[in-house]
Amino acid sequence: MSSTIQQSASILKGGEWLIKESSPFETFIPEDFNEEQQMVKDMCAGFLESEVLPIVDRIDKLEPGLMPSLVDKAGEQGLLGTSIPEEYGGLGKDFITATLVNEGLGGGFSFSVAIAAHTGIGTLPILYFGTPEQKAKYIPKLATGEWKGSYGLTEPNSGSDALSAKTAAKLSEDGKHYILNGQKCWITNGGFADIYTVFAKVDGDKFTAFIVERGMEGFTQGPEEHKMGIKGSSTVQLYFQDCKVPVENVLGEIGKGHIIAFNILNIGRLKLCAAALGGAKRAFNTSIEYANTREQFKQPISNFGAIRNKIAEMAIQIWVCESALYRTSKWIDNKEAELVASGKPFNEALLGAAEEYAIECAILKVYGSEVLDFIVDEGVQIHGGNGYSDEYIISKAYRDSRINRIYEGTNEINRLLTVDMVLKRAMKGKLDLMGPAMNVMKELMSIPDFGSGEEQPFDAERKTIVNFKKAILMTAGAAVQKLMMKIEQEQEILMNVADMAIETYNAESALLRVMKLVEQRGEAACQMELDMARTYLYDAADKINKYGKDAINAFAEGDEQRMMLLGLKRFTKTAPFNSKEARRRVAAKIISDNKYPL
Numbered sequence: 001m002s003s004t005i006q007q008s009a010s011i012l013k014g015g016e017w018l019i020k021e022s023s024p025f026e027t028f029i030p031e032d033f034n035e036e037q038q039m040v041k042d043m044c045a046g047f048l049e050s051e052v053l054p055i056v057d058r059i060d061k062l063e064p065g066l067m068p069s070l071v072d073k074a075g076e077q078g079l080l081g082t083s084i085p086e087e088y089g090g091l092g093k094d095f096i097t098a099t100l101v102n103e104g105l106g107g108g109f110s111f112s113v114a115i116a117a118h119t120g121i122g123t124l125p126i127l128y129f130g131t132p133e134q135k136a137k138y139i140p141k142l143a144t145g146e147w148k149g150s151y152g153l154t155e156p157n158s159g160s161d162a163l164s165a166k167t168a169a170k171l172s173e174d175g176k177h178y179i180l181n182g183q184k185c186w187i188t189n190g191g192f193a194d195i196y197t198v199f200a201k202v203d204g205d206k207f208t209a210f211i212v213e214r215g216m217e218g219f220t221q222g223p224e225e226h227k228m229g230i231k232g233s234s235t236v237q238l239y240f241q242d243c244k245v246p247v248e249n250v251l252g253e254i255g256k257g258h259i260i261a262f263n264i265l266n267i268g269r270l271k272l273c274a275a276a277l278g279g280a281k282r283a284f285n286t287s288i289e290y291a292n293t294r295e296q297f298k299q300p301i302s303n304f305g306a307i308r309n310k311i312a313e314m315a316i317q318i319w320v321c322e323s324a325l326y327r328t329s330k331w332i333d334n335k336e337a338e339l340v341a342s343g344k345p346f347n348e349a350l351l352g353a354a355e356e357y358a359i360e361c362a363i364l365k366v367y368g369s370e371v372l373d374f375i376v377d378e379g380v381q382i383h384g385g386n387g388y389s390d391e392y393i394i395s396k397a398y399r400d401s402r403i404n405r406i407y408e409g410t411n412e413i414n415r416l417l418t419v420d421m422v423l424k425r426a427m428k429g430k431l432d433l434m435g436p437a438m439n440v441m442k443e444l445m446s447i448p449d450f451g452s453g454e455e456q457p458f459d460a461e462r463k464t465i466v467n468f469k470k471a472i473l474m475t476a477g478a479a480v481q482k483l484m485m486k487i488e489q490e491q492e493i494l495m496n497v498a499d500m501a502i503e504t505y506n507a508e509s510a511l512l513r514v515m516k517l518v519e520q521r522g523e524a525a526c527q528m529e530l531d532m533a534r535t536y537l538y539d540a541a542d543k544i545n546k547y548g549k550d551a552i553n554a555f556a557e558g559d560e561q562r563m564m565l566l567g568l569k570r571f572t573k574t575a576p577f578n579s580k581e582a583r584r585r586v587a588a589k590i591i592s593d594n595k596y597p598l
Helices: 036-062 066-076 095-104 110-119 124-129 132-144 257-293 304-339 345-357 359-389 394-406 410-428 436-442 458-490 491-521 523-554 560-569 579-593
Strands: 147-151 168-171 179-186 195-202 207-215 220-222 233-244
Touching: 036 066, 036 095, 036 110, 036 207, 036 394, 036 560, 066 110, 066 132, 066 436, 066 523, 095 110, 095 257, 095 304, 110 147, 110 179, 110 257, 124 132, 124 195, 124 207, 124 345, 147 179, 179 207, 195 233, 195 257, 207 233, 257 304, 257 345, 257 359, 257 394, 257 579, 304 345, 304 359, 304 491, 304 523, 304 579, 345 359, 359 394, 359 491, 410 458, 410 491, 436 458, 436 560, 458 491, 458 523, 458 560, 491 523, 523 560, 523 579
Parallel strands: 147 195, 168 195
Antiparallel strands: 168 179, 179 233, 195 207, 220 233
16 A cells, blocks of 8 residues: 555554554454454343334333333433443443444334443543542442433533533532532433533633532423424433532532533543444335335335435435444554553543544544434335334334434534544644645656555555545645635534544455454455445445535645646546445345345
């Protein structure tokens, strides 16, 4: 490969995949799950089938006590404490296993939202930032579900701009309590939770987290919100009117609440992707079963090319999302182990690992939520008029999906964060973008390398990925050089670059997975995976070209513009590929199996 993109023989740092090649043999793929992890995945599927899916209509009606009882049942099976250390009543499992639980329960509609909120933002702030006394008091009961957790950050006038919150906290005259005044909105599990992590400003400017318990004086909640989807998820407003919170319930340090909020979001974004993936697989299977049984013109609609094209594309996006998710999860798992080995306590180790891969977590949040949206939308289309009826569960999946592009940071915010974090790491010297970007600009002035010698398997695909990265480095580097500090105001350009990065990370993850599988099983046994990886790569080239053109045309002109557009065309050029036949082969396998087969 070109010297512009270096080959890597070790685990990459966050964002480093942009300037280095990854090894397929060091890449974790879903086929690497061990026996225990497979059992956990099966247990989650069994729990949904037996406890949740038969009563989704009752859940959506917010039947009093029903959702808390399901959380209790999940706790009895250990599903709430997968990643919580054994000393606090959890199972102490690795990060991949915890991610699998999020995926495995992700197809449970509103129940999935309640569980994700409880085990994530409802529990992790105390687990990672609590004092020993706070952890001993709260975590064991949160791990079993005896106490339910929730999280209060958003306010009527502060969403993405969380630090502009108005909820205020003032130390009482006797120094024993903080007095909270304000309100929070869109609080998941708010109607039945026992424990809330609530953010407020001490003395008007010190953004701080507090542990608030149900029943504290001055703490009340509003009625359940009427929502477009996830109707069975409890969502209320919280009100604080001279609410007395003991000083020992300050979480973390005064004025350091933003550290808690933003670090928890890193983990939450990856876990949202996992849950969205689980939901996508279940909606996909529902659509396959329908396509195989619904007959028109005296044959199943799954026989028709238009439907097969949809089925194949749905499977490809699920498979690619899965590849990127577990590649990243293993990186976080490895980094956590490395930090523990260096002497870091478990909470600092996982937070440090998640922060290291915050770029990838943002990418996954965007892609996972948009894959789910695509799957349910096409699922409704496959169902035709029936898909618009409440009698068919795909309509519920469609409504429930839409929220995922909004919470845990909107997808627009996460796209902007993806580029912002890369640039900040480059400016701090943590990520060497300057050298590779300069090499790309030099390459634009040189004669293209048409290759020489005998090609090895996957050389063409690997070169395509390398060229995608060059396209990003060229476009982003030129934009930063041209716009300098004004780049922050050019959100459209930043989102174009983010989309180039998202497509590249996904395409590389898919390629690494299939390379590893072919090495293990042989090419003949991996035809479906080869078709999916190559189809995604082929389509990604056109998308990256479009995103790149939109960005370049927005800031460049004249000779500079022409040179970069020619370079972009070179870097996104692919060989002719019959994607129709590849998709037909993928669809045929899925239709035969009557489900997502991988």
